[in-house]
Amino acid sequence: MDKAIYEGFKSLGIQIPELLLPAKGIDMEKWSVVACDQYTSQPEYWQETASYIADSPSTLSLIFPEVYLEDSGGDQRIESINASMKSFVEVGILAPQKPGFIYVDRKTCCTGSRKGLMLAVDLERYDYRKGSQSLIRATEGTVIERLPPRIKVRENASLELPHIMLLIDDPAKTVIEPLADHVQSMEKLYDFELMMGGGHISGYRADSPKLVAEILDALKKLACPQAFAKKYNVSDDKGVLLFAVGDGNHSLATAKECWERIKASLSSEEQENHPSRYALVELVNVHDDGLVFEPIHRVVFNVEPGRLLDSMVEHMGDCCASYRYFDSKEQLDRYLSELPPSGTGHTLPFVSSKGWGAVTVDNPRCNLEVGTLQDFLDELSNRDENVKTDYIHGEDVVDSLGSQEGNMGFYLPPMDKNDLFKTVILDGVLPRKTFSMGEASEKRFYLECRKIKP
Template sequence: MPEIKPFKGIRYNLNKIKNLADVITQPYDQITDEMEKEYKKRSPYSFVNLVLTHYADGHNRAQEYENAKKCVQEWLRDGIFIQDEEESIYPYFQEFSIEGKNYIRKGFICRVKLEELGKGNILPHEKTLSKPKEDRLNLTRITKKDFEPVFLLYTDPKNLVMDTIEESCQKPPLIDVKDDRDITHKLWRITDKNVITEIASLLKDAIFVIADGHHRYETAFNYLSELGEVGPEHPANYKMVTLVNIQDPGLVILPTHRLIMNLKNFQIQDFLEKAKEFFDVKRVDKKALSNLLKSEKMYTFAFYSKQDSYLLKLKDLKPMGRLLPERSNEYRSLDVAILHTLLIENVLGIKPERIEEHVRYQRGIDETMKRVDSGEFQFAFLMNPTRPEQVRDVATKRERMPQKSTDFYPKLISGLVFYDISG
């Protein structure tokens, strides 16, 4: 069963860092070289010095790892960072808006005992890549710090956990900061052992599904395995996580649309005729495309090109059973699985091993359409987002979703609190 514990978090000293917005960053895997330069311009104490960037060629990673170690040691020595004296959990709320609608995503940061992914109560929902894991493992070995949480989902239909937590969030937060994407991040601290014990008890039989941070979780587990025999209280037995209720009204997943390129002799009419084997096809006005797609909810896709736009509505799920007999019904019902299996692989003939030659991924319908209109891509498939409960249901079946199935928004900001695993 999952074991939740508080920890003595390390945070920026707000007496030394007057504007926290100058030092917090997006998660490492979102940070480009350009973003890194901008972060370092804002402050010499930017958290980017510790989490580094999305792994890319052209970096002297060995030197960057050593610099991260040096920074964290010096900033602790000089009081830029302070460590809480009491073990705590940290309620973490994010306030944001999408298309004029306001949301608050409510979670809390704690540590959870590591277990092999997919073998117990902590489940993945997507596959990982070896290069990012190697990069994060090297950083962990050298710094012996857990800088960024894994984003986990749990199921709590009655919202008992967050109701308990919110009773301790009546005072102003420790941190209240707006980032450069207009998202407000609020952090509190709970030290009351009775409250922490109650929360741990409420989640003692829970299943946790990783929303974001698969590489970070596997890195933590690999690091623990590498250490060998350590005592049960060694801090590396645990991973810092942010837990969010899957029923939380602020839990938002954005769709990731597919841009198609490099198809020789592509003809729209030929494509439409082939698509009619699986879909009802309806030509629609481009201006109405987005709203029509959203109104359909499931099993419907939009085809968008410079010339025309169409709605493609699945006739029947039976072809998915025939083409993917080894998969569960939950997997075969995913829009992203239907899109790739029927449209990309069968109708267009793009096999999975060739997908990188023909498919790119884009957030936002307007941005996707612009890239087609500019001539950069031949056309696009627009889709609705995966629903949170689908992520849970597929993970519970011990299956991993297709690439780019989920885009949880917003990302967890980095630099609010971190965890010492040096022991």
């Protein structure tokens, strides 16, 4: 690679990756499975996935679906994952590719096209801690307690498979979108239907010097401190936020923690290009027409709805909270539709075995509804270890799970994606699980691999 281009990408905290892709003849539909942190309250999804794949080579053998994290046999599953990673490389199921970006075009049930760019990011330029001013930044709070089981999966792995999606704030669409005009001249690496209603995905090798230089130039302009300060109306000494984590926040934090452990035993020279210093991600423009921010709802397990609601009102104190029930979901929806479009209060609709209702908080402490709710749920879980909360994509799943005896579901509103970068820059990280980039079936599917051990 040209030295100037190499130094340019290094300054931007990125690297052109050397990838591994399934060899010719591998059934790609069975190879690619959805992100491991999806369908965590629906084991039947993963059972159906395993049944469909049967004995075919698949990324299912290389990941730990989080629906099984609390089951027995975790250590054996991790050993099997590590063995499969080595085997897939040794027997040629995974074939090495020459260095290059991959331009990704994804079609889902909800959008005709969502464009992305596969690249590797420098974990030295990423900091998920509160108040971070790093080039690569978390958008939501990172729960440190969630990292140990994920570190255990990654620490001895020889490969990484990304479901991490980073965002850029590129309203002029200068970085990724221009690649669509060059697909006829780029090598097509894959083009197939994704399983379980995941849609269709195509990938093209973007490695020509001209395209690489154009990507570098466009990213440099986004990262210019003076342009950044003017764009967000902040002082020149404010740290540039170039890449914001959209999906996979805890996965990227896990990669960071594993790298910190590895680099402690390396010399400065050894650290420079060690593969674990980088993490493979898909880069997406927050202004992509195919990218939709969906709310992440909550379902609480092992609770009695009446006591939970009374406890919530008590927790809110002088925030003046109250709740009411409705005769049907239609009546609840009608009530919500008649609320004024703006106001200082928060309304939190819910469903339980007793029916539908809404909590009203007149003077909330938090800016977003998700913050108001999450603050209470965190306190509730700390008081009662039997209470569990799951984060749900899709109102239909909340309807189904929340209406079961002993459960309770809360519906949350979507966030305007155009506010994301400015909010993180000015206010810091959002409450965890504030938004989802699409529905569960639209999440990133595992496909490309990369070596993280020399």
